[in-house]
Amino acid sequence: MIETFEMKPNFTYLGKKYDLDPRTIKKYYQGYNGKATTRAKPSMLDEYKDIIKEKLSYKGSKVSSLYFFLKNEKEYGGSYSTLTYYIRKHPDMKSNTKNESHVRFETKPGEQLQFDWVENIKMINKYGVEFEFNIFSTELSYSRMHHFNYSKYKTREDVLNNLVGTFKFYGGVTETVLTDNMSSIVNTNDKKFCKEFKSFAKDMGIKEKKCKVRHPYTKGKVEVRNKFMKWLIPYNYEFETEADIVEIIKKINIEVNNRINNTTGMKPILLYEKEKEYLTPLPNNQILEQYMNLSIQVKVQNTMLINYKGNQYSVPKKYINKTLKVKEFDNKLYIYDNTELIISHDIVANKKINYKEQHYIEGLQSSLKDKNINEIEELAKKNLELLDNLTTNRKKENNDK
Template identity: 45%
Template sequence: MINIIAQLNIIKAMEIKPNFSELAREYGMDRRTIKKYYEGYEGKPKNKNKSSRLDKFYDEIKMKLEIKGVTVKGVYEYFLNKGYEIGTYSNFNKYVKRKGLKPAKKIKAHPRFETPEGEQAQVDWKEDIKLISKYGEEFIINVFNFKLGYSRYTYFELRENKTQQDLFECLINAFKAIGGVPKRILFDNMKTVVDIENGRRRINNKMKAFADDFNFKIELCKPRHSFTKGKVEASNKFVDWILAYNGDFEDEKDLKNIIKEINKKINSSVNQAISVPPILLFQKEKEYLSPLPNSSIIEHYLDLEQKAKVLKDSTIYYKGNKYSVPKKYLGKTLNLKLIDYKLHIYFNTELICVHKLSNKKINYLPEHYIEILEDIIKNQDNLEQICNDNLNQLDKLLSY
């Protein structure tokens, strides 16, 4: 082809009329093809500019990938969860590369450490994740990350705070989720675990007591050697999938459900390090875990005081259900304590209300509900009756 093009260029330069039939016989080509090249045809383009089914999502993909810390896999899972027909991850990743949308990534080398079944778990926090709901409300959350070393089975839990009480409760919830306790747990040098005295690290007394009660040994990462907890660090990248939901979730409950779905997905998907889903190896590993302590020890740690922020509907969350407080505490953080199966709610040291524990999703005390209605209803003559009617209707609705 190069030869015929070169000869055609010479013929053009010499301003000679070409004999396409003779050239066709000489080069074993169709005369019409040679004529096309003589008239300026340059052949098929090397890169075809084909359309893609992802083109209609281009702007949204680009916007999601511009979120700081987000990953291509996280964005792919977001679109998949939304029910969009976007094809396989491999094709999605190729599209992102082809369009120049892939975020820059730093690669760090680190050694691998393997542990026997039931021997070790690693714990970390994914801290201060800032997200905005579809209603413009800002949420700053933390995600507790617990990972078994052998199977890579992972437990995530969303928390507003990272106090020692939060850590204790998350660990207990993780132990319950896996049905036992590993022999050793590797922690970062978090303040809830370690005290620093004269530049030396020391495990604090409350953490020691907790470990003794639940029969595991505490191990600490070497300072500035984060790769020693590489397994849990690796699963933190999956937590970043939640960044793709920025602007597309409703409330804290919605965020918790998203985290649960991400958690379920990574436990049931093939792990690159072990070439099988963690859930499969976990079936073997759970047989090697130590049993949980008796319920009185567990309840002792769960009965300790907790904190909760008051939501816009003048309620706080406790164990998945909402309980009302006076409206003057909107946006404030309150202390919660369970005493004789009743939820005692404090502002600092002042007891502001008490609720009986309930299976209902929303629990308003009438006096709190009336306070809210006072701002909405102008005619307040029958306010109490309206309050009772509304609360009864709410109870009926939630009972279905």
């Protein structure tokens, strides 16, 4: 009314009438809206805002995978709940994935091992190079103790090799193993395990069981854990080599086994201390080695190198883009073209790139046709020395970090 009739307000009169301080009435009359209910306080996540938005935009990315990445690679010291609250406050940040439910069932200690492939994973390094690989994923059903293993291929030999490595990791074997209709070990026609896998199961002293494909009520635990492989997504454009991927997977494996499980209420690593007492001892080394030494398929790169367990080994130039087989025995790597032995390399743990001098010279000859053999041999010797120093120094820098 005062504003409508352009009257001059009597704040003293209004104060007495409404039992308020005249100065308070005057303040509100002049436009005061009261104290702010919230403060514009900066968040510790503001510095990561662009990273969060970018990583959540990747298909399949989850907040849990982003939290793991920020904590391990960007030194984020806040909590998971702080991150989720920050994302809720910013509508432009949204995880590009859908939640799925999986039903669990329980087993006795040492009773069952579930295994599966996380297939056809693609990652891009910081130079734009795409890497495609698989992860052999296993879990002890009682403790939820998990083991992830990088694998280039998914052949029958890869399955048997990975299972032996898994049993060695756990320190024993379970009563049964459970998987789905894995094409490499299950016959297409009758949907039964192939004779090679049955023979393997007999040698290991286990019973093989098969469930329906993607039915969580029978194989739910390992499929739930496979979701943790989405933690790889934020590492796109952050790594350099295949060896870096292997190390990232190891980090994730440690984290998964040290997270409290929602069903058991305990960390898998702690329950595993109880379950390992119920595991059957491993077969003798002679049986294990016959499966560990199965050949593995590898593809030769344009650099005349093949990848094996994070290291690279050279072959002659004529095998570029061909698929070869490798076997490891007595700390040596043997490379075959079908049944023909091409070359062998000594396996040196801290040597990432292993060129035979004659292979390197052959590669230089095809690109430096204006130089004579003496010049090429001298250049090869210098370059190989520089390459050895580079990989050695990089390893030292990583250790210092």
